[in-house]
Amino acid sequence: SYNEAFDFQSNLAEAWLGFGNVFKSLRRYIEAIDSYDKAIYQNSYLPDPWLGRGALLIDLRRYEEALLAFDRALTIDPDFPGAEGARLHTKLHLCDWLNYDNDRAQLISAIRAGKPNSLPFDFLGIADSPADQLKCATLAIARRFPPAATPVWRGEHYKHDKIRVGYFSADFRQHVVSSLLAGVFECHDRSRFEVTAFSFGPSDNSDLRRRLKAAFDRFVDVQRDSESQITQRIRSLEIDILVDLMGITADSRPGILAQRPAPIQVSFLGYLGTMGAPYINYIIGDRIVIPEEQKAFYKEEVIYLPHCFQPTDRARSVANKKFSRAEAGLPSEGFVFCNFNTNYKITPVVFDRWMRILQRVDGSVLWLVVENKIAQQNLIREAAARGVDPDRLIFAPKLPLHEHQARVRAADLFLDSWPYNAGATASDTLWVGVPLLTLLGETFVGRMAASVLQAIGLPELVTTTADEYEALAVDLATNTGRLDAIKEKLGRNRLTEPLFDTKRYTKDIEAAYVEMDKVFLNK
Numbered sequence: 001s002y003n004e005a006f007d008f009q010s011n012l013a014e015a016w017l018g019f020g021n022v023f024k025s026l027r028r029y030i031e032a033i034d035s036y037d038k039a040i041y042q043n044s045y046l047p048d049p050w051l052g053r054g055a056l057l058i059d060l061r062r063y064e065e066a067l068l069a070f071d072r073a074l075t076i077d078p079d080f081p082g083a084e085g086a087r088l089h090t091k092l093h094l095c096d097w098l099n100y101d102n103d104r105a106q107l108i109s110a111i112r113a114g115k116p117n118s119l120p121f122d123f124l125g126i127a128d129s130p131a132d133q134l135k136c137a138t139l140a141i142a143r144r145f146p147p148a149a150t151p152v153w154r155g156e157h158y159k160h161d162k163i164r165v166g167y168f169s170a171d172f173r174q175h176v177v178s179s180l181l182a183g184v185f186e187c188h189d190r191s192r193f194e195v196t197a198f199s200f201g202p203s204d205n206s207d208l209r210r211r212l213k214a215a216f217d218r219f220v221d222v223q224r225d226s227e228s229q230i231t232q233r234i235r236s237l238e239i240d241i242l243v244d245l246m247g248i249t250a251d252s253r254p255g256i257l258a259q260r261p262a263p264i265q266v267s268f269l270g271y272l273g274t275m276g277a278p279y280i281n282y283i284i285g286d287r288i289v290i291p292e293e294q295k296a297f298y299k300e301e302v303i304y305l306p307h308c309f310q311p312t313d314r315a316r317s318v319a320n321k322k323f324s325r326a327e328a329g330l331p332s333e334g335f336v337f338c339n340f341n342t343n344y345k346i347t348p349v350v351f352d353r354w355m356r357i358l359q360r361v362d363g364s365v366l367w368l369v370v371e372n373k374i375a376q377q378n379l380i381r382e383a384a385a386r387g388v389d390p391d392r393l394i395f396a397p398k399l400p401l402h403e404h405q406a407r408v409r410a411a412d413l414f415l416d417s418w419p420y421n422a423g424a425t426a427s428d429t430l431w432v433g434v435p436l437l438t439l440l441g442e443t444f445v446g447r448m449a450a451s452v453l454q455a456i457g458l459p460e461l462v463t464t465t466a467d468e469y470e471a472l473a474v475d476l477a478t479n480t481g482r483l484d485a486i487k488e489k490l491g492r493n494r495l496t497e498p499l500f501d502t503k504r505y506t507k508d509i510e511a512a513y514v515e516m517d518k519v520f521l522n523k
Contacts, residue, residue, distance in 0.1 A: 013043035020052050024059075025251075027202060032056050047073040047080045054086060059250065063093045063372055081143065084110060085118020085136075088126060092344035093371060095378040100348055111136045116143050120248045124273055125344055128419035130297035130443050137276030138299070140248060144255075147279050151260035152231045158238045158263075162194045163517050166239040166262065169270065170201025170251040172212045172219075176424045177245055177270050179401075182208065183313035183502035185215035189510060196237060198222055200230065200253060227256050234261035240520075241513055244280070247271020264516050267300060269310070272423065272444045274298040282516060284509070285309045288451040289444045303512045307498035308455035310448065311509070312427050314502045319406040328410040329394055334363035335477045338411035338434070340396070340404075340425055343375045345417040348382075353470050354415060355386040360470075361477040367394045367411055408432050413476055413483065421449035427499065430456055435486050437461050437476070439469045455499035458490060 002022070005015040020035035033056060039049035054069030070087035073080050088103050108127055110117040116139040118126070123136045158164070167185070171177050188195050196218040203209055203221075213219045218237075222230045230253070234242060242262035246252035247270050257265055260279050267275050268284045275283075276299045283290070283300040286309045290302050330336055337357065339346070358364050370376040380390040399407060405428055414429045416422050416438035422429070426449045429436050438449035440462055450462040463469040476483045498504055 011042050013039045013046050013049070016042060017046070017049050017052065020049060020056075024052065024056050029056060029060060045076055047076040047083065050076070051080065051083050051086065054083075054090070055250075058086075058090060058093075061371060063090055064374060066090050067094065067096075079110070079115050079117055081116040082119045082122075082140075083117070085122035085126070088118075089122035089344060092125065092347070093342075093375065095343055095346060095375040095382070097348040097378075097382070108132055111139070114139065116140055120273065120276070121250075121271065124443070124445050125347075125420035128442050128446060130274075130294050133273050133443055134276055134297045134299070137248065137274050139276075141254065141275060141277045145258045145277065147277075148259040151279075152235045153260050153263055156263070157521060158240055160194070160238065160240065162190075162192055163513055164194045164196065164238060164240045165513060166196045166198055166234060166237070166242045167216075167245060168198045168200075168234075168242055168253075168256075169245040170199070170223075170253070171245065171270070172197055172199045173201065173204040173209050174206040174401075178208060178212055179316070180269065180311050180313060180424055180427075181245070182211055182215065183315055184311045184506045184509065185212065187503050187506035189506075190217070193510065193513070194218075196220060196239065198230065198234065200225075201251060227253070227259070230256050231259045231261040240264060241266060241516060243268050245270040247273075247275050264520055266303075266516070272448065274300060284512065285444065286451055288454055289447045294442075303516065305505075305508050305512060307505075307508065308451050310423065310427060310452060310455075310499075311505050312431075312500050312502060314500050316431070317402050318432060319400075319403045321403065321406050323407045323410050325410055328367075328407050329396065330367065330410055331363075331365060331394075334365055335361055336365055336367055336394075336410065336412045337361075337415050337473070337477070338367040338408070338413070339415050339417060339422075340367075340369050340408065340429070341417050341420075341422050342369075343371050345420040345422075346379075347417070347419075349466070350417050351379075351382055352386065353466055355383060355388045357415070357470055357473045357477075358388050358392055360474045364477060365392045365394050366415070367396060369396050369398075405432055408434055413437060413473065415473060416449050419443060419446040421446055423448050423452075426452045430458075430490060431494070431500065433487065433490060433494070435461060435476075435483070435490055437463070437469065437473055439463050439466065452499060455497060456490065457493040457497045458486065461486070 002015045002018045016035050016039035020032045023032035036049040036053040050069045050073035054066040057066035067090045073083040084107050120137040120140050194217050197216045198220050200222050239262045241264045243266045265280050266282045267280050280300045282303045284303050286305050289309050295302050383390045409432050411434050414436040418439045419441045440450045453461050
C-alpha cells in the first residue's frame with residue numbers, strides 16, 4: 001500500500017514513515033532507520049519519524065542518538081504524544097539527571113491535564129502515584145487502541161470439557177517473562193485446562209524457546225498474520241480465557257485485544273500496572289502489590305493470588321561456577337552492596353541514599369550493571385559530586401544469565417531501587433541466597449519486591465521510609481550476626497515457602513482461572 005502511494009507522490013514523507021513503522025515491527029532495523037531518515041529528508045518538520053527513529057534506537061540501545069531524536073520531536077511539537085515520556089525515560093537509561101525533578105514534575109502535570117505525553121511503560125518508573133498511572137494508561141488506550149465497534153466475540157458461552165486458556169505474547173523466547181513462566185506452562189493440569197500459545201514475535205532458536213513450544217498443547221505462530229487474522233484465529237479456537245503477557249510494552253498488540261476475540265481477557269505479568277482498557281476484564285495481582293484501597297485505580301477487576309503475583313521457575317539453571325571476589329572484579333575485603341536492576345530504575349533520590357550508605361559503611365562498595373558507557377560515566381560523576389570515591393562503584397561486565405546469577409553470590413546485600421523495584425531480579429537474587437532490602441512504594445512496580453520478600457518469609461527486609469531503608473542497610477552491613485541470621489533463614493525458606501514453589505503457584509493461578517470462568521458462566 002505504501003509503494004502504491006509513491007505512484008501518486010514520489011516524495012511522500014508519510015509513506016516513508018509507514019515503511020519505517022512496518023520494518024520496525026518486522027525487526028528489520030537497518031531498513032527501518034533508512035525509511036525514517038527518508039521521511040525526515042522529505043519533511044523534517046514531521047515529528048512522527050523522529051519519534052519512530054528514537055524508539056528504534058532505544059531498541060538498539062543507542063540511547064544518546066535516541067535522546068537527540070526525541071529532543072527534535074519535542075522541538076517540533078512540545079506535546080507530541082509519547083515524546084516527552086520517551087525523552088525522560090531515555091535520560092534515565094543514561095543516568096542523566098540534569099533537570100530531572102523539573103522534567104518529572106512537568107510530565108506528571110501534562111498527564112494530569114489530559115495530554116498523552118508519555119507511553120504508559122515509560123511512565124511506570126517516573127510516577128509514583130497509581131492515580132497518575134491510571135490516567136496515563138487511559139489516555140494512551142483511548143487514543144491508540146479504543147474498543148472495536150463490533151467485537152469479534154459476540155457473547156457466546158462455549159461448552160468445553162476443559163477451560164481453554166490462551167497465552168498471548170511476542171516474547172516466547174529468551175525473555176524475563178517467559179523465564180518466569182516456563183515452569184507454570186509445564187505444570188498446568190491438562191485434565192482441566194487446554195493451553196495454547198499465540199506467538200506473534202520471532203523465534204530466537206534458544207533452549208528456552210524449544211522448552212516453551214513443548215510446554216503447550218498448541219503453539220500457534222501468528223507473527224506474520226494481520227490483526228484480523230489473529231483475532232479470527234483466537235475466536236475460531238474458542239479460547240475461554242485470553243491471557244495477555246505484554247500489556248502496553250514494546251511489540252505488544254493491544255489492538256487485537258481491543259477487538260475482543262475472547263470472552264474473558266486478562267492482563268498478567270508483562271505490564272505491571274493497569275492498562276486502562278475497558279476490554280480487559282482482570283489483572284492478576286496480590287494484596288501487597290494491589291492493596292484493597294487501591295483497586296479504584298485499576299480499570300480491570302483485580303484477581304488476588306494468595307501468596308505472590310510473580311511466578312518463578314524452580315527448574316531454572318544457574319552456573320555451577322563459584323566466582324571469587326577477584327573473578328567478579330570486587331575488592332578482596334569490604335562489604336559488597338549490589339543492585340542489578342536496569343539503569344532506568346536508578347533515580348537521583350535513590351542514588352543519594354546509596355551514597356549515604358557507602359559513606360556510613362567503611363570500606364564498602366556498590367556493585368552495579370550498566371547498559372552503556374555514558375551511564376557509567378554519569379554514575380561515576382554523580383558519586384564524586386556526593387563525596388564518594390568513584391572507585392567504590394564496581395561495574396559488572398555482561399555475562400550470560402546463568403553465569404551472572406552465579407556471580408551474584410559474591411554480593412552481601414542487594415539494595416533495591418524505587419519507585420520502580422526489582423521484579424524478576426529480586427527473585428533471581430534471593431534464589432542464589434543473597435538478601436534483598438526494599439522500600440515499599442505506592443504503585444504496583446513500587447511494591448513488587450515487598451511481595452516477593454513476603455512470599456519467601458522475609459518481611460523484615462521491607463522498609464516504609466527512606467530513612468528506615470538507609471538505617472537498616474547500615475545495620476545489616478555492620479551487624480554481621482543479624483545479616484548471617486537472615487541469610488540462614490533465606491536458605492531454610494528457599495524451598496519451603498511459596499515463592500519458589502512452581503507447582504503451588506500453578507494451582508493458585510488455575511484456581512483464579514476457574515473463578516473467572518465461573519463468574520462468566522453465571523452472568
